[in-house]
Amino acid sequence: MPELPEVEIVRRGLAPAMEGATITSVELRRDGLRFPFPDRFGARLAGRKILALGRRAKYLLADLDDGMVLTAHLGMSGSFRIEEDADAVLPGNFDHGRFAAAKHDHVVLHLVIGTRAARVTYNDPRRFGYMDLVARPALVDHPHFAGLGLEPLGNELDGGFIAARFAAKNTPIKAALLDQRIIAGLGNIYVCEALWRSGLSPLRTAASVAQNRRETRTLAIAIRQVLLDAIAAGGSTLRDHRQTDGQLGYFQHAFDAYGREGDPCHRASCAGIIERLVQSGRSTFHCPRCQR
DNA sequence: CCTTGAACCTGGGCGC
DNA sequence: TGCGCCCAGGTTCAAG
Numbered sequence: 001m002p003e004l005p006e007v008e009i010v011r012r013g014l015a016p017a018m019e020g021a022t023i024t025s026v027e028l029r030r031d032g033l034r035f036p037f038p039d040r041f042g043a044r045l046a047g048r049k050i051l052a053l054g055r056r057a058k059y060l061l062a063d064l065d066d067g068m069v070l071t072a073h074l075g076m077s078g079s080f081r082i083e084e085d086a087d088a089v090l091p092g093n094f095d096h097g098r099f100a101a102a103k104h105d106h107v108v109l110h111l112v113i114g115t116r117a118a119r120v121t122y123n124d125p126r127r128f129g130y131m132d133l134v135a136r137p138a139l140v141d142h143p144h145f146a147g148l149g150l151e152p153l154g155n156e157l158d159g160g161f162i163a164a165r166f167a168a169k170n171t172p173i174k175a176a177l178l179d180q181r182i183i184a185g186l187g188n189i190y191v192c193e194a195l196w197r198s199g200l201s202p203l204r205t206a207a208s209v210a211q212n213r214r215e216t217r218t219l220a221i222a223i224r225q226v227l228l229d230a231i232a233a234g235g236s237t238l239r240d241h242r243q244t245d246g247q248l249g250y251f252q253h254a255f256d257a258y259g260r261e262g263d264p265c266h267r268a269s270c271a272g273i274i275e276r277l278v279q280s281g282r283s284t285f286h287c288p289r290c291q292r
Numbered sequence: 293c294c295t296t297g298a299a300c301c302t303g304g305g306c307g308c
Numbered sequence: 309t310g311c312g313c314c315c316a317g318g319t320t321c322a323a324g
Contacts, residue, residue, distance in 0.1 A: 003317060034300070034319080058318080076318055077302075104302085126301045128318060144319095171295070180319085187317055238317060239304080258317095281297065283315085299321080306314085 002074040004152065004185030005230035006249065007058050010080055013244030015053045017082045017111065017118050018062065022049045024117075027108040029101065034075060034130045044133060045070065045109070057148055057184035061139075069136050071144070075128025082244050085110065085117040107131065125240075149182040152223055157183065159217030166206035166216075174279050176206035183223070189236055189258045190226055192285045196257035197222035199267075201291045202277075202284045229254065257285040265290060 002010070026042035038044075049065040062070040072078075101108075107122040122129070134142050150157050165182050166173070176182060177191040186194070195202050198219045200209060209215050230236060235249035238259075242248060252259075256266045257274055265272040265287040272289025 006317075073318085075301095076316070124301095125303065126316090126318095128301070130319095169294095175295085178318095189317060236317075240317090280295085282318095294324105296324080297322090300319090302316105304315085306312105308311090 003187035006235035009235040011055045018050045021111040021113045025110045033127045038133045072131045077126040078124040078129035147181050148184040159220045162216040163210045166210035169206035173204050173206045174202035192257045193226045194222045
């Protein structure tokens with residue numbers, strides 16, 4: 001499911017329920033997801049207050065009142081949902097047995113804010129997601145974060161950055177944009193969409209784009225704008241992405257390339273047909289006529 | 293260092 | 309209905 005826009009939508013949905021809440025207990029329905037949960041995961045979360053819910057690339061970061069950060073990655077199929085827990089009696093007396101878990105519900109956080117209780121459930125059929133608990137100062141050195149590239153909606157992403165970082169790369173621009181060590185947060189959908197908006201062929205080498213000042217600038221703007229447009233639409237729902245209130249995302253209706261194989265190109269006065277090809281094992285959708 | 297491809301998992305869709 | 313195959317929003321690890 002989730003690329004940067006979907007994760008940001010999840011963050012915005014979870015924040016009102018989580019920021020300021022205390023974790024009263026945690027249910028772990030298995031030993032781990034893609035990786036094992038950290039030692040005593042549930043016990044270390046219980047009793048902690050969540051100070052803030054942030055995001056780095058495709059990761060959610062919950063800052064806790066003991067200086068630790070709960071990190072979560074949603075993999076391909078992870079999702080969170082919030083349910084009001086009207087029956088919960090305040091601290092120390094939860095009756096978890098009342099709730100029937102859905103298939104693939106792996107983690108349940110029981111929360112209280114004041115007199116209100118809620119539970120936040122992580123569901124992930126494919127279990128490519130992961131969670132960890134890291135001390136805030138150690139986060140930058142953590143293996144999952146140390147190598148992470150630029151935040152694409154930050155101030156530093158511009159044509160100059162792309163020119164500098166792509167100059168020596170002979171891989172296709174498609175692969176370079178998916179490389180989280182350079183720009184962190186793009187995935188298959190938004191790379192296809194950004195390249196379509198830029199009029200750049202996914203088959204071009206990163207280096208060839210880096211040489212053209214106009215193209216790097218156009219690409220930087222397209223990346224930022226497609227992410228902003230997707231966030232404004234609540235993300236893209238292909239299968240299972242939901243906003244935390246259960247609403248679907250709507251950006252999939254605005255796709256110009258992704259998933260449109262055989263359909264006419266949306267570009268004004270372009271008579272091209274969107275084609276699908278495979279690059280490094282993943283589908284690329286593009287218009288061979290206007291993406292050069 | 294660089295690049296590609298397989299692996300990790302489950303489920304949905306399609307052809308037969 | 310059922311089976312087999314292909315495909316899927318991501319990342320990591322091994323191998324060339």
